[in-house]
Amino acid sequence: MNETAKLDDRVRDFCGTNGIPGFLAGVHHAGRQTRISHGIANIATGEPMRADTGFLLGSVTKIMTTTLVMREVERGTVDLDAPVTTYLPEFRLTTPGAAERIRVRHLLNHTSGIDADLFFPDVEGPHALKAYMGRLGRECGALFPAGEFVSYSNGGMIVAGRLLEVVTGLPYDELLNRDILGGAVPHSVAVGHFPGPATGQARPTGMFRLPSTWAPAGGTAIGTIEDLLDFGRVHLGDGMTPSGRRVLSAASVALMRSKSHHMGTPDSSPVGLGWLLRTLGGTTALTMTGASPGGIAVLAVVPEHDLVLAAYGNDPRALDLHEELLLELTGATPPPALTPATFDLQPYAGTFRSDQLRVDVRVVGDELEEHVVYEPSDADQERIFTGFIGGEFAAPPMRYVPVGPDLFAPAGMPLDALPAHCLVSYHGRGDYRCAGGRLTRRAGA
Structure with missing residues (x-):
């Protein structure tokens, strides 16, 4: 063939x-x-x-x-x-x-x-x-x-x-x-x-x-x-x-x-x-x-x-x-398998923001729970963004487990061959959260 x-x-x-x-x-x-x-x-x-x-x-x-x-x-x-x-x-x-x-x-x-x-x-x-x-x-x-x-x-x-x-x-x-x-x-x-x-x-x-x-x-x-x-x-x-x-x-x-x-x-x-x-x-x-x-x-x-x-x-x-x-x-x-890690999660908790997005992060047991909320600045912004994604923005809370310094993977997903875009990292001593290559900044930082 x-x-x-x-x-x-x-x-x-x-x-x-x-x-x-x-x-x-x-x-x-x-x-x-x-x-x-x-x-x-x-x-x-x-x-x-x-x-x-x-x-x-x-x-x-x-x-x-x-x-x-x-x-x-x-x-x-x-x-x-x-x-x-x-x-x-x-x-x-x-x-x-x-x-x-x-x-x-x-x-x-x-x-x-x-x-x-x-x-x-x-x-x-x-x-x-x-x-x-x-x-x-x-x-x-x-x-x-x-x-x-x-x-x-x-x-x-x-x-x-x-x-x-x-x-x-x-x-x-x-x-x-x-x-x-x-x-x-x-x-x-x-x-x-x-x-x-x-x-x-x-x-x-x-x-x-x-x-x-x-x-x-x-x-x-x-x-x-x-x-x-x-x-x-x-x-x-x-x-x-x-x-x-x-x-x-x-x-x-x-x-x-x-x-x-x-x-x-x-x-x-x-x-x-x-x-x-x-x-x-x-x-x-x-x-x-x-x-x-x-x-x-x-x-x-x-x-x-x-x-x-x-x-x-x-x-x-x-x-x-x-x-x-x-x-x-x-x-x-495939990328190498990630390894679960254990460290203090409290420094990562808080509210992070970027243009019209808010991410609320809290510690639940030995995991982080993140809730991404879309906050449109006006009706035109909401109309265009929801048209672009094909409907209302609705992101349920997600749980993440630590897999390395400042790095987290979705809870429940296999850690071998995990796509990079599924990971979340933190930078600047926890003042910035990175997901999908995009940063949000800790409120007040």
Whole structure:
């Protein structure tokens, strides 16, 4: 059986077992390239998934935003170590002095500390990013001083997008389509789906995409598997597209994939510029996952294996298939088993907050119990966020057991081969809680 047939069978089996309507995947490996399409792009219309079906790229757009900034660095119009206010004098946060300490580099490696992860101003049109900046300065503060920690930052990438608009004189979407996506419009576009609460049967999303204010972080960009493979090959090699057009210098490609910060715990990946850097199969994989309403995309580049994986599923449950394909292609083994630990849990108890989220942590016996509560700042924020996740936010209390210094795993789950995103860690002497690569800060810290 050839590689295309193997991939197709793998996808067909997973989607059939898990009720995922449609899936797209592309693999470039050692000079050979294959693409497969499976299932339905929109169950309401019956439109099939095709190899050239478009889809929302989600946060994979962040790598494209970073690439666009690096192009300006090469041209000398942007300095990575200059304060963001050099280019955006209007950039402000509610935390006094915080914005002025943020450098361009901090926007790209998720160390800016901007506390705006769930901040969704509902503005459309060419002035959306300018409007975002105005509201950011009035409504959002800083989680931590710039450069101190890593916290996955939608806000940082959106500010980077506005910076690009100012230094190039072009709207972000126009710049992205001209320099990265090539301006081609897919003939059809997949629609996201969510599993039904009772049966798990997929239903179409009621929200196709996020507002234009989120464009640089991944709210609006649409591409195809071929687009992602071509873009991945730019970062696989020396900055050239397969057609021979130079996008970046080899030095910029190398800088983006070089480790710039790491939290030091297994629940979060080291970061480069834009990329998350995972160790898989004895080598480094450059990765980014892109969520959209009811959809999930992934782009992974593994230079030492001459490998690019691009995939999209129009149901969030496809994330597990993305992970399985990446592990199989890289020959990665499961992570080592974690070991239960015993230490004083009281220092971790308390209330932790970030933009519109509250996490209440208390000690129950020899475990921590965490309760995550969504606290929308207004009706628009609630409408957009619940549309993005497919319904009301409801997170029951979760119990965690200690498995190492400042590290916790879900109670009752096997400690062997536990996915990193299931872990929770604490930092700064317990003043910060990290889950899913995102920090919350202890109230009063």
